[in-house]
Amino acid sequence: MQRYPDIEIYLAKVSHEALNVWLAERLDAPPLQKVGKGKARTTGYGDGRRIPVLLVEQAAEGYASLWFDSDATPWPRDVDCAREAAQRLSCEVRCSLGGWQPGDDPDRFWQVLPDGSEGAIDWPDSGQ
Secondary structure, three states, rough: OOOOEEEEEEOOOOHHHHHHHHHHHHOOOOOOOOEOOOEEEEEEEOOOEEEEEEEEEEEEOEEEEEEEEEOOOOOHHHHHHHHHHHHHHHEEEEEEEOOOOOOOOOOOEEEOOOOOOOOEEEOOOOOO
16 A cells, blocks of 8 residues: 555534544654644654644645645554544545545545544535
């Protein structure tokens, strides 16, 4: 399975407390620290390597972006992270359909719900 160079997911209405617990458990990361308006950072570890983490609140309407700037995460692909996040954080999660290539539709995303249902959507036109 191809491992992505970084992971980015979009979280709907996520609790910062729950997010910090999950990041601590999965990446041994300290709590997110504010670094400016609507942004927070922390650093976790995987395979003995640093994993910079950036949270951008309101990256898209109603969604925060959570970006792991490393290929050393526990998840090989965005969708793997999205599935775990939806279950662990009890919130809707969206991510890219896969590795983006020129010509791909930039509005096609993968949606994962806390109940485990998932599928491709058009975003922001999904009406959800």
